Amino acid sequence: MKDLLGREDAVTVEKALSLLYEQKLQTPSTENTGIENAYGRVLSADVISPENLPGFNRSTMDGYAVNATDTFGASDSMPAYLTVTGEVHMGTKPDISLSRGGAAVIPTGGMLPVGADAVVMYEHTNRVGEDMLEVMKAVAPNENVILADEDVKEGDVILRAGQRLRPQDIGALAGLGILNIDVFKKPVVAIISTGDEVIPPDKPRAAGEVRDINSYNLAGLIIRGGGIPLKKGIISDDFDLLRATVRESMQEAQMVLISGGSSVGTRDYTSRVIDELGHPGILFHGVSIKPGKPLIGGMVNGIPLFGLPGHPAAVSVCFETFIEPLLKKISGEKRRKKLLPSGRTVRAFFGRNISSSTGREDHIRVALELRDNCLWARPILGKSGLIRTLVEADGTVIIPLNKNGITREKQLR
Amino acid sequence: MKDLLGREDAVTVEKALSLLYEQKLQTPSTENTGIENAYGRVLSADVISPENLPGFNRSTMDGYAVNATDTFGASDSMPAYLTVTGEVHMGTKPDISLSRGGAAVIPTGGMLPVGADAVVMYEHTNRVGEDMLEVMKAVAPNENVILADEDVKEGDVILRAGQRLRPQDIGALAGLGILNIDVFKKPVVAIISTGDEVIPPDKPRAAGEVRDINSYNLAGLIIRGGGIPLKKGIISDDFDLLRATVRESMQEAQMVLISGGSSVGTRDYTSRVIDELGHPGILFHGVSIKPGKPLIGGMVNGIPLFGLPGHPAAVSVCFETFIEPLLKKISGEKRRKKLLPSGRTVRAFFGRNISSSTGREDHIRVALELRDNCLWARPILGKSGLIRTLVEADGTVIIPLNKNGITREKQLR
Numbered sequence: 001m002k003d004l005l006g007r008e009d010a011v012t013v014e015k016a017l018s019l020l021y022e023q024k025l026q027t028p029s030t031e032n033t034g035i036e037n038a039y040g041r042v043l044s045a046d047v048i049s050p051e052n053l054p055g056f057n058r059s060t061m062d063g064y065a066v067n068a069t070d071t072f073g074a075s076d077s078m079p080a081y082l083t084v085t086g087e088v089h090m091g092t093k094p095d096i097s098l099s100r101g102g103a104a105v106i107p108t109g110g111m112l113p114v115g116a117d118a119v120v121m122y123e124h125t126n127r128v129g130e131d132m133l134e135v136m137k138a139v140a141p142n143e144n145v146i147l148a149d150e151d152v153k154e155g156d157v158i159l160r161a162g163q164r165l166r167p168q169d170i171g172a173l174a175g176l177g178i179l180n181i182d183v184f185k186k187p188v189v190a191i192i193s194t195g196d197e198v199i200p201p202d203k204p205r206a207a208g209e210v211r212d213i214n215s216y217n218l219a220g221l222i223i224r225g226g227g228i229p230l231k232k233g234i235i236s237d238d239f240d241l242l243r244a245t246v247r248e249s250m251q252e253a254q255m256v257l258i259s260g261g262s263s264v265g266t267r268d269y270t271s272r273v274i275d276e277l278g279h280p281g282i283l284f285h286g287v288s289i290k291p292g293k294p295l296i297g298g299m300v301n302g303i304p305l306f307g308l309p310g311h312p313a314a315v316s317v318c319f320e321t322f323i324e325p326l327l328k329k330i331s332g333e334k335r336r337k338k339l340l341p342s343g344r345t346v347r348a349f350f351g352r353n354i355s356s357s358t359g360r361e362d363h364i365r366v367a368l369e370l371r372d373n374c375l376w377a378r379p380i381l382g383k384s385g386l387i388r389t390l391v392e393a394d395g396t397v398i399i400p401l402n403k404n405g406i407t408r409e410k411q412l413r
Numbered sequence: 414m415k416d417l418l419g420r421e422d423a424v425t426v427e428k429a430l431s432l433l434y435e436q437k438l439q440t441p442s443t444e445n446t447g448i449e450n451a452y453g454r455v456l457s458a459d460v461i462s463p464e465n466l467p468g469f470n471r472s473t474m475d476g477y478a479v480n481a482t483d484t485f486g487a488s489d490s491m492p493a494y495l496t497v498t499g500e501v502h503m504g505t506k507p508d509i510s511l512s513r514g515g516a517a518v519i520p521t522g523g524m525l526p527v528g529a530d531a532v533v534m535y536e537h538t539n540r541v542g543e544d545m546l547e548v549m550k551a552v553a554p555n556e557n558v559i560l561a562d563e564d565v566k567e568g569d570v571i572l573r574a575g576q577r578l579r580p581q582d583i584g585a586l587a588g589l590g591i592l593n594i595d596v597f598k599k600p601v602v603a604i605i606s607t608g609d610e611v612i613p614p615d616k617p618r619a620a621g622e623v624r625d626i627n628s629y630n631l632a633g634l635i636i637r638g639g640g641i642p643l644k645k646g647i648i649s650d651d652f653d654l655l656r657a658t659v660r661e662s663m664q665e666a667q668m669v670l671i672s673g674g675s676s677v678g679t680r681d682y683t684s685r686v687i688d689e690l691g692h693p694g695i696l697f698h699g700v701s702i703k704p705g706k707p708l709i710g711g712m713v714n715g716i717p718l719f720g721l722p723g724h725p726a727a728v729s730v731c732f733e734t735f736i737e738p739l740l741k742k743i744s745g746e747k748r749r750k751k752l753l754p755s756g757r758t759v760r761a762f763f764g765r766n767i768s769s770s771t772g773r774e775d776h777i778r779v780a781l782e783l784r785d786n787c788l789w790a791r792p793i794l795g796k797s798g799l800i801r802t803l804v805e806a807d808g809t810v811i812i813p814l815n816k817n818g819i820t821r822e823k824q825l826r
Contacts, residue, residue: 039633053800056620090650091610093620109610109723111621152800159804167633168803171725174614174629175800197504197522201587207469207506208524216587220452220580237503310522312584344757387466387565387588390581391572 010286012401013321013361016297019283020326026254026302028184028332035173038165040226041183042332047159049176052149057112059088061144064103064125064133065116068141079126079134088113103133112145119144152176162334164226184332189227190249190256191218193234194242194270195310200234213312213386214259221319225327227255243273246305250277254330256305257323259315260294267294270307274298277305288360288401292318304330313389317363317396348375350397355405365393423699425814426734426774429710432696433739439667439715441597441745448586451578453639454596455745460572462589465562470525472501474557477516477538477546478529481554492539492547501526516546525558532557565589575747577639597745602640603662603669604631606647607655607683608723613647626725626799627672634732638740640668656686659718663690667743669718670736672728673707680707683720687711690718701773701814705731717743726802730776730809761788763810768818778806 011019030044059065066082074080086096087105096104098115106112106119121144124137152158158176159169165183173181193215201211212234219229230253235241242258249256258270275281278300287295291314296307304326308315320343328335348368356362366377380392399406424432443457472478478501487493499509500518509517511528519525519532534557537550565571571589572582578596586594606628614624625647632642643666648654655671662669671683688694691713700708704727709720717739721728733756741748761781769775779790793805812819 035629036632039636054623055618090608091612091621109608109623158800167630167637168725168729168806170633171626171630172800172803175624175626175725175803177614177618177624179615195503195522199504201590202592205468205590209504210467210522211588211590213584213588216448217580217584219449220583223452224580312581312588316581345759387571387585390585390588393581 010288010293010360011284012288014401016284016287016295016322017325020297020299020304020322021329023280023283023299023304024302025304025330028187028254028330030182031185032180032182034180035170035178038173038181038183039167039170041165041186042226043159043161043163043165044182044184044332045161046157047173047176047178047181049152049154049156049158050178051152051176052154053152053176054146054148054150056093056148057117058146059106059108059110059112059119059144060146061119061121062108063106063119063121063123063144064135065098065106065110065112066103066118066120066135066139067098067100067116068118068139068143070101071118071120071135071138074135074138076136079136080138082133082135084127084131084133086113103135117141117145160334162332164331164333187227187254187327187330188230188252189218189222189327190230190232190253191215191222192232192242192245192249192256192258194237194258194260195234196237198234210386213390214308214310214315217312217315217390218257218259218308218319221316221324222327225324226331226333227327237269239269239272242269243276246273247277250300250303250305254303255323255327256303258305258307260307260310267296267307271296271298274300274305274307287322289317289321290360290362292321292363293360295322297322312386313365313393316390320396321363344395346375346395348377350379350406351376352379353405354379354399356399356403358402358404361401362399364397364399365389366395366397367392368394423701423706423773424697425701427814429697429700429708429735430738433710433712433717433735434742436693436696436712436717437715438717438743441600441667441743443595444598445593445595447593448583448591451586451594451596452580452583454578454599455639456572456574456576456578457595457597457745458574459570460586460589460591460594462565462567462569462571463591464565464589465567466565466589467559467561467563469506469561470530471559471561472519472521472523472525472532472557473559474532474534475521476519476532476535476557477548478511478519478523478525479516479531479533479548479552480511480513480529481531481552481556483514484531484533484548484551487548487551489549492549493551495546495548497540497544497546499526516548530554530558573747575745577744577746600640600667600740600743601643601665602631602635602740603643603645603666604628604635605645605655605658605662605669605671607650607671607673608647609650611647623799626803627721627723627728630725630728630803631670631672631721631732634729634737635740638737639744639746640740650682652682652685655682656689659686660690663713663716663718667716668736668740669716671709671718671720673720673723680709680720684709684711687713687718687720700735702730702734703773703775705734705776706773708735710735725799726778726806729803733809734776757808759788759808761790763790763792763819765792766818767792767812769812769816771815771817774814775812777810777812778802779808779810780805781807 082103085102088094088110094113118139126134199209222229282298284297294309298305365380369376495516498515501507501523507526531552539547635642695711697710707722711718778793782789
């Protein structure tokens, strides 16, 4: 559908996302890596425990290993009396075994000797002389003990394919003696800057020119999202050159971002290139989002391609809303908890009424300020400067499609 | 102060943090780096703009550059009539200048020609024939224009020392033509594992032994916190060896973490070593936090040293609560917004009553679940296994010092 000025109708954010998500993507490749290099990587196969853990009956307290039966009925006024027959040392199999009525000193983490089935905490005992022990509290069998297979059983699935590995997950792998794992390769994302006015930041700038901000912003967003940026440089507004560069990028990358000149010509080139290169081509051409309305989304041979608007603030909004979720998907990540916000959110007061048109999703950049011990979100308004809005914003307030604006407290993304 | 069992009194979390924060730290070193490698790094000096931006009067709309005076009073019923005398091209200084009554086609981002002081949006014009333009809406001077120094002025502070650089900040630096910046060196954090029962994950495990989980968990937490982990290996419970290893680590690192065997002996060694190596030595020995109570905190010659409890869940809690904020500080980062949570928080329902002792801060590991379209936090309780609690937890619910527990909805860290 086109409007009166010959422009395509914009789709809603929800529709754009569903158009992207229903496409079949290329299957990500995998590689084997040592766990010390796997922080933040995405597992490509379930991890199965090769053994029981802790693998031995383990004390969870400093105290005495005992036979629980020997402590039944013990109390402050009527202690049980046991004989201390030895000591368990950390990291070794005890060289003693416990007979009825016996007790052995045991540290937290120590292995229970044969004949012991519980641990009395140090605090509930009283050593009388060399080897006599008063026990002031009864323990049940297995009390203060982790059984040999209680933490993990051999064959248990410990971590699942599609999980992004956190520090503690790598710790768990080390604990199981698993030193190498299969992970998805990080997706490469090509960045093509277009626009006759755009120059590289190391070139002297003449009147009318702007330096390439978007490649640098996008590269950082890609790294943060778990991908590898591949900068393809700045190309002028030339259809054949753009097509050749996009085609080359599709050989090298799993996603292609065309950071657009804002001119109508560039946008037309971008959408024609995406449509010419294969199926299904363009998925949408314009989204009901501000900033970011001119966004073009497409898919060719399972590779997502985006034509981004030229304004840096719009680039950030489009990346966070459309590209980052797709980047996670082509990284092989499965979002286990759909309701979790993808970014950090804080609650803040909004000091000002802001109106928004129904029918579009407004992303308002805000700076956070501390007033009277409360967080306030101050909108960064005014003309759309390139640099100020970037560095001053702490985050974004989203006004949904069907709202006319906000007046006060609002969740901040 | 010691209790009846000869153990040191625990301090509150707040007290422990203030004891750490009031110490003088070593000044972090700086280095110069290219902006393409500076994502996530911390600026060590303010960045001053070397020039005005955009550097020329720039259109923010597609339309016609005009002299605003020529449009005064224009409306749908009474358009102003102008003569189109040329076109502005992207990225070049216009080769035309505007006389009174003239207009020039201009794209978004184009440079205003001499004689023009405003831009009429395309939508508010009607081209009549070759060079006649009907203007249906008046514009004020500077309307739809960013003035040459309106975004950034030469000499403005753009980014401040102590800021951690986000993707958009690097974009802004590129936009200013700043390719190299001064940043603080990433702090190196030494990790020493102790305990006779601890073995490296690549060794076969005998009964009574556990593999080194904590070094791997800590290394990931350090990387995530912006530091460089330096693994010093596993050393047995030997005072002289521990002292030598800590001393060596203090030459190589800006912080030292001793991941403790849980045994009383190791803890005593750790605190004796910290006290022997210099001033002020031990700052606290035990904190009112669960898990993590046995934490030892110290400082020697401006280098923070921590003796961590052996249990992996306690290691994570101690890191997030005490070590991460200090790591940010020795990274040179200044927290501009003290009220911002350091981690991600979500709101979730809590399905179960949990009691907590007044006088200690409880950190309860929880898994998040989706029920009836709501997030629920399910506490991971039971015996303190090593692996399960690590991999199953999605986050932590904190019950403050002066609360007896929680019953329902609670913010999740």
